[in-house]
Amino acid sequence: MTTDMLKMTDLPLELRERLAAETRIGTLQQMRIQTADEGLTRKALFQLPSGEVVESVLMVYPDRATACVSTQAGCAMGCVFCATGRLGLLQNLTPGQIVEQALWAARELKGLRTEGQGLRRSPHEKNHSVLGPQSSSLTNVVFMGMGEPFANYDRWWQSVERLHDPRGFNLGARGLTVSTVGLVPGIRRLAGEALPINLAISLHSPDDALRSEMMPINRRYPIAALLDATRDYIAQTRRRVSFEYVLLQGKNDRPEQAIALADLLQGMLCHVNLIPWNPVPGTPLGRSDRARVLRFQQELVDRGIACTVRVERGMSIAAACGQLAGATAGEAISLATA
Ligand code: SAH
Numbered sequence: 164m165t166t167d168m169l170k171m172t173d174l175p176l177e178l179r180e181r182l183a184a185e186t187r188i189g190t191l192q193q194m195r196i197q198t199a200d201e202g203l204t205r206k207a208l209f210q211l212p213s214g215e216v217v218e219s220v221l222m223v224y225p226d227r228a229t230a231c232v233s234t235q236a237g238c239a240m241g242c243v244f245c246a247t248g249r250l251g252l253l254q255n256l257t258p259g260q261i262v263e264q265a266l267w268a269a270r271e272l273k274g275l276r277t278e279g280q281g282l283r284r285s286p287h288e289k290n291h292s293v294l295g296p297q298s299s300s301l302t303n304v305v306f307m308g309m310g311e312p313f314a315n316y317d318r319w320w321q322s323v324e325r326l327h328d329p330r331g332f333n334l335g336a337r338g339l340t341v342s343t344v345g346l347v348p349g350i351r352r353l354a355g356e357a358l359p360i361n362l363a364i365s366l367h368s369p370d371d372a373l374r375s376e377m378m379p380i381n382r383r384y385p386i387a388a389l390l391d392a393t394r395d396y397i398a399q400t401r402r403r404v405s406f407e408y409v410l411l412q413g414k415n416d417r418p419e420q421a422i423a424l425a426d427l428l429q430g431m432l433c434h435v436n437l438i439p440w441n442p443v444p445g446t447p448l449g450r451s452d453r454a455r456v457l458r459f460q461q462e463l464v465d466r467g468i469a470c471t472v473r474v475e476r477g478m479s480i481a482a483a484c485g486q487l488a489g490a491t492a493g494e495a496i497s498l499a500t501a
């Protein structure tokens with residue numbers, strides 16, 4: 164007996180996904196929805212049968228719609244700049260619970276499309292709704308919500324396969340992106356998978372001492388081991404990887420650190436995504452100001468490293484990267500430290 168309709172394999176997959184989208188036997192109970200960015204960013208809080216909570220975010224753009232989903236409740240990795248990391252690991256999500264978050268996002272998007280007029284117009288196309296034809300259905304799922312996907316590899320990968328299944332969600336592998344804190348065995352395993360999804364690696368520092376201070380996992384898999392695995396991954400898959408780099412004022416955002424980063428990544432098929440840090444109350448950390456972000460980017464670009472600065476979404480509802488903690492950030496931290 165299962166309450167996961169996606170597992171009712173005696174029913175056709177299309178019917179299962181429709182049932183899961185339109186009925187409520189799913190294991191995630193929707194507790195709250197918050198919206199920001201004129202309705203184009205939406206965050207959902209779900210309760211699991213165990214009572215733990217997870218969050219998911221839908222971000223709508225003129226040409227695409229992205230769901231950012233959680234793979235665990237809490238996270239064991241303890242990165243000092245991340246709200247989820249303060250919770251510790253509470254629970255691994257099942258494949259059904261991961262897919263259900265994408266189904267929520269797809270439903271939400273359908274609702275937006277029906278509401279239609281309430282949406283702001285795209286500044287570039289004044290006569291079109293921001294929901295252009297290509298964003299009428301979910302185009303991307305990023306595993307960048309709560310948790311470390313590679314610490315829940317098997318279940319997470321099953322969710323990837325379901326999201327990709329042409330008889331089901333039918334998302335292209337190119338629309339799926341996993342972000343890892345840098346678990347080397349996971350990177351090696353992903354390199355051998357047939358489905359070519361995108362890989363993003365949270366690097367955040369060009370030197371081991373600082374990276375270990377920010378991300379305790381660096382003591383187990385230091386930068387050299389991480390980059391070896393990444394080079395092997397690129398050689399095997401011929402795919403470009405993305406390095407995420409959260410900028411913290413005075414910690415990892417100095418021009419010399421950008422130069423050291425460029426040296427480390429020289430010659431790799433990669434791209435750097437700079438992420439302005441989203442404040443997590445109760446930490447002594449600070450967000451790099453705009454001038455420092457742009458200088459850091461310039462140093463990388465001058466050395467031939469492709470580099471973009473992530474556009475921020477959902478700041479006002481604590482739905483941005485690293486702010487998901489199952490409550491407002493303040494509540495979560497008092498829960499975590501209680
Ligand atoms: N556990 C995975 C994926 C979830 S976190 C990982 O760490 O990669 C997704 C991204 O958000 C990571 O790059 C993470 O370092 C970053 N992040 C964490 N806290 C953040 C914060 N407060 N502001 C901005 N980015 C943050």
Ligand code: SF4
Pocket residue numbers: 238239240241242245246247248249308309310311344485
């Ligand atoms: Fe976990 Fe990623 Fe947060 Fe680190 S940044 S604590 S790995 S969710």
